[in-house]
Amino acid sequence: PAPAPAPAPVVEEPKELVYPYGVQEIVKNDDGAKVFDLFIVHTNDLNGNIYSENGGLGLARLSTALKAGRALTDNWLLLNSGNVGEIPAEAAMLAAEVVDELGYDAYTPQAVQLATGIAGTKKALPLSANALDANGYLVAQPYQVYNYNGFKVGVVGLVAPKPIQGVSFTSDVILDNAQYAVDMARDYVDFIVVLSDLGSKGDLTSEMVARNIDGIDLIVDGNGSAMAKTVNGTLIVRADEMLRSVGGVQVSVANGKVKSVYPMILPAADVLDPAKSAIAKAYEPFARAMGYTLQVSVPEDPAIVSMIGATPKPKV
Template sequence: MLNKTASRALALIAAAVVLTAAALSTAGCAGTPAVKREAGKSYSLTVLHTNDHHGTVLPNGGQGGLAERATYIAGVRAADANVLLLDAGDINTGSALSNMFKGEIDINAYNLMKYDAVAFGNHEFDNDLALIEKQIAQAEFPWLSANVTRADGKYLDQAYIVKNYDGFRVGVFGLTTLRTLTIASPDKSLKFADEIATATAMVEKLRTKEKCDLVIAVAHLGLVEETAGQVTSEKLAAAVPGIDLIIDGHSHTALTEVKYVGSTPIVSANEWGKFVGEGRFEIVDGTVKAFAWKPVQINKKDAVTFAPDAAVAAMIAPYKEKADLTLKEVVAETSALFEFGDRLSRKKEIALGDMVNDGAMWYVKEVLKKDADFAFTNGGNIRAELPAGKITREQITTVLPFDNWIYLTKMKGSDVIKLFEFIASIPQGAGAFAQVSAEARYTIDYTNDIKKGELKDLTIKGKPVDPDAVYTFVTNDYLMGGGDGYAVLKNNVEAYNTSTTLRDVIIAYAQYKKILEPMTDGRITIVGGMTF
């Protein structure tokens, strides 16, 4: 077996081969002469950046909004001559308005704001390759990923861009987390290369061949290790010298100051366009002399600093008018807030998770007239809170934005035990963390290992699981395909696609219930893990 050093060396060689094979698809010209500059003169560059937009077209709780963001960006451009506008990925999958039009509104707005480049995030691969191709064609900016290539070795769009400014040259390359292979559904023809090996090769190319003075990575990697061995932006910074700035996405991290690993700065702008990161470089003789950064909040619930940009607002308006015809229908009421908080569906039992899975069980039994023993879904499938009061189709669509079909699946009890052992092994905070229906009860004990729990006291319908019995359960097509690491589901003895999305099931359940009450009943007990 190869050790880690040997494996990484082989990965570096492989990445170099990929870079060579894909060279024709890359921006910039190898061997470009260095830019002209005045010796000793100080030049400046303002870098604006976002990440994990997730289809947040309109302000959420008074924060963000594409038109409002556009106003802030226009103001910075009016004040500074040298502005670079970047996004670290996950434009897709979020609000009902964005989902309804498959990200078309968001990309139009990014075009109007004149983004220089956007990284491919894992949620871009929630879509099939045909839609990705359509989004690439629609975008007036390049989509970057140096470690994702097509079957013919060419990049999915571009690996990097090179931009010349008065007195300096900047190279920007993109990276997409290898977690995409587990937590999304990329086309089987696409190849994903090692992030660190790819970055090492890209820095060499940008420094040596492109003669870039600054190298920036838009890295959809995250600052939270969701699984052992995952390459985070901190690991990238520690392993790859020569990167002047890492703009991180994926973990939705809300930084208030620069995070340094050695001399490499890492920044991230939270999520949903609530903030735009604003960084400023001072460059002398092609060398960074200073870097300052701050997150700029795009409005508050009770204070509007940035009014909507007229052009972006006008572009959004007809889409919203069309969507409102269906999405604004009230389907139920809630007696109180169904909390989501800091992605709590990935950390503990929450009322939303209980309601979603209990609703799936109701649909299977009462509508399909089928029997099932329990239901479960990945916590990452739940994306937002449900407020108190009247609830619309749009709000439920925002909670459950994915087009996931529900499956009725049969599996032997021995494999059901393995399923829940896997569920228990998932660290809190990972999207794979399960939410379950009332029929399933169990304890996850993180006492011995905070990153890998131990399953205890599992019961289904009040009884221990019989290894020799066959159980029927409800889940979604994403998990059935092995998404989020649920490979054990491939041991099923029978699987049936109901041809109904989980979102439509919960809308039907809400209409049936009329009043939804947020409550939990202790079906998932956590010992020794995170506390809230």
């Protein structure tokens, strides 16, 4: 008799990695590239300046610029930290929809979100690893993992203490336990970002976190003036308030390893009037080689205008 056919090889289903606190990674790019640049774009302390006023870019023009950036690459992470300004209760859901429309990945939660536990946003994630309710439970997701062709970025939220009844902010616990948390995170991710609104004043500052905790690659901070400085091997960055500038950090990756990290600031004036921009002038040859020009003013995105209206015309 003919020999029995060999059994078919058993192919194991790839196991989904389970992260602490039930976090599931978000795959941002899986095109297979081994060498690429990751752009971490950040805005800070909107403080209610939603239009192209007071030297700020405005949300509608920011949206246009962001869409242009995403058209060039999927290796993109958009973060916001700091105070967004007073939002009337009746406008809270609209504000959340605007945040999602802008394409934010994560942000530091505002006081009302921590108080109610309601994020409002459906895509963008409010992150906080140090805000606890009366029973000692986290009131927001503490971190998120983003995957770029196998290169994994962990974003951890740290928020400054706020006067919220029933919510405590464990500054001491952060410094006592954060080193252990960062060391543990290294088992899961390749690049650690702390997204905070700690600023440079108070009992716990971003510089204090960097000075006392080893292994943080980047802190995107709020509540302070624009800066880029390195403390204990950690790069700390902030952009200007009121969208007077947009910050960016270019992370060059090769075969899963970070080769370089370069911070940059794009002033709103360079976007509002590119003809006078030294940055636009310097990069114009590269833009023309790719078939477009930087020497045009950025229009307001109709999608955002339909939600909040256009920038009011100056009064004569």
